Amino acid sequence: MAEVSNKEVTNREDNYSQWYNNLVVKADLAELSAVRGCMVIKPYGYAIWEKMQRQLDSMFKETGHVNAYFPLFIPKSFLSREAEHVEGFAKECAVVTHHRLKVAPDGKGVVVDPDAKLEEELIVRPTSETIIWNTYKNWIKSWRDLPILCNQWANVVRWEMRTRLFLRTAEFLWQEGHTAHATREEAVAEAQKMVDVYARFAREFMAMPVVIGHKSETERFAGALDTYSIEAMMQDGKALQAGTSHFLGQNFAKAFDVQFANKEGKLEYVWATSWGVSTRLMGALIMCHSDNNGLVLPPALAPIQVVMVPIYKQDEEREAILARMEELKKGFEAKGLSVKIDDRDNLRPGFKFAEWELKGVPVRVVIGPRDLESGHVELARRDTSTKENIAQEGLADHVAALMDEIQKNLYAKALKFRDENIRKVDTWEEFKVEIEKGGFLLCHWDGTPETEEKIKEETKATIRCIPIDSCVCEEEGVCVYSGKPSHQRVVFARAY
Amino acid sequence: MAEVSNKEVTNREDNYSQWYNNLVVKADLAELSAVRGCMVIKPYGYAIWEKMQRQLDSMFKETGHVNAYFPLFIPKSFLSREAEHVEGFAKECAVVTHHRLKVAPDGKGVVVDPDAKLEEELIVRPTSETIIWNTYKNWIKSWRDLPILCNQWANVVRWEMRTRLFLRTAEFLWQEGHTAHATREEAVAEAQKMVDVYARFAREFMAMPVVIGHKSETERFAGALDTYSIEAMMQDGKALQAGTSHFLGQNFAKAFDVQFANKEGKLEYVWATSWGVSTRLMGALIMCHSDNNGLVLPPALAPIQVVMVPIYKQDEEREAILARMEELKKGFEAKGLSVKIDDRDNLRPGFKFAEWELKGVPVRVVIGPRDLESGHVELARRDTSTKENIAQEGLADHVAALMDEIQKNLYAKALKFRDENIRKVDTWEEFKVEIEKGGFLLCHWDGTPETEEKIKEETKATIRCIPIDSCVCEEEGVCVYSGKPSHQRVVFARAY
Numbered sequence: 001m002a003e004v005s006n007k008e009v010t011n012r013e014d015n016y017s018q019w020y021n022n023l024v025v026k027a028d029l030a031e032l033s034a035v036r037g038c039m040v041i042k043p044y045g046y047a048i049w050e051k052m053q054r055q056l057d058s059m060f061k062e063t064g065h066v067n068a069y070f071p072l073f074i075p076k077s078f079l080s081r082e083a084e085h086v087e088g089f090a091k092e093c094a095v096v097t098h099h100r101l102k103v104a105p106d107g108k109g110v111v112v113d114p115d116a117k118l119e120e121e122l123i124v125r126p127t128s129e130t131i132i133w134n135t136y137k138n139w140i141k142s143w144r145d146l147p148i149l150c151n152q153w154a155n156v157v158r159w160e161m162r163t164r165l166f167l168r169t170a171e172f173l174w175q176e177g178h179t180a181h182a183t184r185e186e187a188v189a190e191a192q193k194m195v196d197v198y199a200r201f202a203r204e205f206m207a208m209p210v211v212i213g214h215k216s217e218t219e220r221f222a223g224a225l226d227t228y229s230i231e232a233m234m235q236d237g238k239a240l241q242a243g244t245s246h247f248l249g250q251n252f253a254k255a256f257d258v259q260f261a262n263k264e265g266k267l268e269y270v271w272a273t274s275w276g277v278s279t280r281l282m283g284a285l286i287m288c289h290s291d292n293n294g295l296v297l298p299p300a301l302a303p304i305q306v307v308m309v310p311i312y313k314q315d316e317e318r319e320a321i322l323a324r325m326e327e328l329k330k331g332f333e334a335k336g337l338s339v340k341i342d343d344r345d346n347l348r349p350g351f352k353f354a355e356w357e358l359k360g361v362p363v364r365v366v367i368g369p370r371d372l373e374s375g376h377v378e379l380a381r382r383d384t385s386t387k388e389n390i391a392q393e394g395l396a397d398h399v400a401a402l403m404d405e406i407q408k409n410l411y412a413k414a415l416k417f418r419d420e421n422i423r424k425v426d427t428w429e430e431f432k433v434e435i436e437k438g439g440f441l442l443c444h445w446d447g448t449p450e451t452e453e454k455i456k457e458e459t460k461a462t463i464r465c466i467p468i469d470s471c472v473c474e475e476e477g478v479c480v481y482s483g484k485p486s487h488q489r490v491v492f493a494r495a496y
Numbered sequence: 497m498a499e500v501s502n503k504e505v506t507n508r509e510d511n512y513s514q515w516y517n518n519l520v521v522k523a524d525l526a527e528l529s530a531v532r533g534c535m536v537i538k539p540y541g542y543a544i545w546e547k548m549q550r551q552l553d554s555m556f557k558e559t560g561h562v563n564a565y566f567p568l569f570i571p572k573s574f575l576s577r578e579a580e581h582v583e584g585f586a587k588e589c590a591v592v593t594h595h596r597l598k599v600a601p602d603g604k605g606v607v608v609d610p611d612a613k614l615e616e617e618l619i620v621r622p623t624s625e626t627i628i629w630n631t632y633k634n635w636i637k638s639w640r641d642l643p644i645l646c647n648q649w650a651n652v653v654r655w656e657m658r659t660r661l662f663l664r665t666a667e668f669l670w671q672e673g674h675t676a677h678a679t680r681e682e683a684v685a686e687a688q689k690m691v692d693v694y695a696r697f698a699r700e701f702m703a704m705p706v707v708i709g710h711k712s713e714t715e716r717f718a719g720a721l722d723t724y725s726i727e728a729m730m731q732d733g734k735a736l737q738a739g740t741s742h743f744l745g746q747n748f749a750k751a752f753d754v755q756f757a758n759k760e761g762k763l764e765y766v767w768a769t770s771w772g773v774s775t776r777l778m779g780a781l782i783m784c785h786s787d788n789n790g791l792v793l794p795p796a797l798a799p800i801q802v803v804m805v806p807i808y809k810q811d812e813e814r815e816a817i818l819a820r821m822e823e824l825k826k827g828f829e830a831k832g833l834s835v836k837i838d839d840r841d842n843l844r845p846g847f848k849f850a851e852w853e854l855k856g857v858p859v860r861v862v863i864g865p866r867d868l869e870s871g872h873v874e875l876a877r878r879d880t881s882t883k884e885n886i887a888q889e890g891l892a893d894h895v896a897a898l899m900d901e902i903q904k905n906l907y908a909k910a911l912k913f914r915d916e917n918i919r920k921v922d923t924w925e926e927f928k929v930e931i932e933k934g935g936f937l938l939c940h941w942d943g944t945p946e947t948e949e950k951i952k953e954e955t956k957a958t959i960r961c962i963p964i965d966s967c968v969c970e971e972e973g974v975c976v977y978s979g980k981p982s983h984q985r986v987v988f989a990r991a992y
Binding site: 031033034035038039040041042043046047049050066067068069070071072073074075076077078079080086090091092093094095096097098099100101102103109110112121122123124131134135138144150154155157159171173346 | 527529530531534535536537538539542543545546562563564565566567568569570571572573574575576582586587588589590591592593594595596597598599605606608617618619620627630631634640646650651653655667669842
């Protein structure tokens with residue numbers, strides 16, 4: 001790979017958006033591809049995504065879900081079976097119309113073979129409700145076949161016009177859970193359970209605080225009766241929707257005629273949920289913790305948790321230090337830590353320090369000839385930029401404990417920032433001033449899409465969610481815009 | 497799910513092909529979808545694929561590879577950069593031509609929006625050499641950037657006209673490794689290393705013997721200088737190509753202009769390999785071991801290794817037996833075994849036995865009231881259909897050891913079958929007779945595509961490989977068809 005240096009990363013304060021793009025590319029996470037709006041996820045970025053996947057997958061399995069796989073393509077007619085769904089997805093989808101190329105008439109290159117036109121066009125899935133409910137139709141006969149609790153890890157395509165690495169790409173990777181239930185109550189409980197799983201994942205593994213809530217009708221998933229989401233605050237004060245869980249009612253069951261015989265033998269339509277998180281989480285992770293020196297990764301998701309950099313002049317020193325490092329590495333690995341010894345001999349230590357800072361490795365261990373003699377190492381933390389000299393004896397225990405501390409510190413730091421940037425706002429004048437400062441505004445809202453739309457038009461702020469995981473918001477008041485009565489504050493913010 | 501019974505599985509001897517299709521569907525592995533040629537991989541089938549993935553992924557990582565992700569779409573022009581490659585893939589690919597639908601003029605449903613035509617059509621990847629080498633171009637400047645050892649887990653699409661679940665589907669799941677090297681030797685060694693990894697996986701985890709060899713020029717991957725494959729023998733004597741590894745020379749580096757500065761600062765083209773296995777392995781696994789009662793799964797890949805079925809009349813008995821089973825389950829799980837207690841109360845034990853046989857669970861443990869009293873269980877092996885009465889004490893150790901035994905037994909059985917069905921054939925008359933009996937024919941071949949083609953025309957047999965992992969084939973002789981001189985026997989067979 002090309003040599004990197006965090007000196008090339010734009011300052012966060014100068015241009016947040018450019019800082020982000022810079023960081024994604026310089027830290028070797030992802031890059032644009034030759035295909036408009038599609039990204040290449042590079043090995044270092046993919047390694048983080050893999051850790052997210054493994055963790056989420058085990059949380060899904062613990063909550064009783066199984067994985068399956070459904071087709072990439074959706075017959076065009078399926079999309080229009082659910083009225084809101086087609087509205088939401090038809091405008092931005094990749095359409096397969098032919099199944100063959102042939103040599104161009106001039107003999108140069110290939111052209112689409114007009115004789116290979118499909119009878120019905122296929123849509124590359126933007127989400128899989130339709131093809132899955134068409135499948136569930138054959139799986140469900142009686143109440144004994146319920147619930148069905150399937151998840152799939154897959155790629156999806158939404159033809160976005162303005163794309164940004166990880167945050168909004170034409171193709172992205174995600175998981176989508178699709179469950180089928182005998183009762184409304186069970187489906188609602190499932191949708192809630194899964195948004196809670198997402199919140200726990202965000203908090204415990206991404207070290208990212210989130211607000212759990214309902215989406216307003218306007219912001220709901222196309223085809224859902226209710227959408228839950230987790231909303232995180234980025235360091236520029238903007239909101240990022242990090243995961244959603246939908247209660248779909250009987251909409252898809254009715255669209256695809258999926259009924260089951262209940263215990264009394266009567267036919268009823270099945271109740272549904274769907275829920276998903278995507279590679280967008282990578283964007284959230286980056287923007288939640290990173291700084292002007294590069295990525296800051298929580299230990300729970302860092303592909304490399306400890307990097308070791310030797311300092312030496314002579315080859316002899318190098319050998320002795322690397323040998324010692326190999327021993328220490330074994331100790332780290334016995335504690336379940338992932339370790340890299342950076343033994344490249346064509347780069348200066350300072351360059352290596354900068355590179356691993358850029359890549360967000362939580363802990364750096366440096367050993368020079370004098371450390372070797374004294375039995376010490378220099379240990380640097382990425383999250384606090386602090387260094388300490390510490391004995392090699394007991395180092396693995398110390399570093400293992402440090403990982404927990406760093407994980408907690410990152411969460412505490414992000415939580416502090418988030419809480420400092422949540423403000424109650426009660427007047428429209430105040431709203432217009434405060435929204436410019438960024439952050440989440442807790443405001444009363446009259447519950448109408450019209451007010452929501454006007455606020456969006458005037459300030460670009462949207463309702464991120466109607467919070468459910470904290471009771472501070474339930475109180476009587478009047479809408480910040482219309483002055484009409486309201487029973488609960490909601491979260492307004494500008495969003496990614 | 498609908499109730500299943502292995503009585504409904506067609507006999508293998510009556511109709512092998514129907515037996516296979518039946519088994520895939522009845523054992524809940526996969527089914528056809530509403531999209532022509534695309535399958536739904538059901539949870540039980542996917543669980544087996546997941547175990548394959550986890551194991552292969554760790555073998556790839558142990559051999560120094562990392563995962564990454566490249567776009568689903570390939571610009572049409574990329575495909576034609578490598579002449580043989582386009583020849584191989586252009587005739588069967590899904591072509592995206594538009595990026596939007598709109599409401600139909602009659603207001604019913606949606607139609608493709610003619611205003612949303614893409615400037616250049618996109619091909620849904622049939623394999624990713626082109627898009628990846630277009631990316632590698634930017635990653636590779638000097639010898640220090642090499643080797644690149646990337647793998648991706650992905651879906652691919654090849655518009656096959658005749659499809660069969662797992663064996664040949666329009667969309668399938670696979671992994672594709674794409675590596676870049678400074679020298680020919682290193683690339684050749686990589687291609688060999690990976691076919692060896694596949695062979696080890698097939699033998700040790702799938703319990704499936706394979707022959708490793710080179711493909712003939714005719715059967716080579718489109719764009720490769722040399723293709724290695726592993727070839728397995730199915731129970732009907734037909735061959736199944738279970739994995740391939742390609743030495744691509746500098747073909748793709750030249751097509752995408754990927755050069756590196758060597759240690760002397762001179763520019764050279766990069767050397768490439770690619771290698772892949774797919775959900776086709778599921779078909780191989782099924783056809784290698786299963787019987788008229790259903791699937792037979794090797795313990796190493798069985799999602800459920802032990803199933804426990806209670807036999808009772810009264811509720812009291814049921815409770816006591818299930819309580820005892822829960823205890824035993826903990827003991828099994830402590831040994832790393834995956835266990836399911838089938839406590840469904842609406843099905844007879846005999847029905848459950850049949851269902852778990854159909855699903856190929858390696859070991860069944862049955863406890864009835866008398867077993868509870870005597871401290872015994874009835875233990876049944878799927879692979880041998882044998883039963884024994886055995887003490888509950890020490891059961892976990894016994895079953896853990898049994899897993900190894902079953903795994904070895906399945907391999908030994910498959911190897912015996914394979915070896916009994918490999919025959920040396922030296923005359924054309926004999927060839928025509930023997931090929932009808934199935935199996936692998938070891939024959940001398942004059943090395944020409946013309947002879948290969950004629951043999952295929954007359955007998956439907958193809959050269960599966962020119963074996964490299966056994967020396968029995970290297971000997972002087974004359975071509976079974978043309979009588980011309982030959983230095984090595986090759987494997988002829990009819991194939992999936």
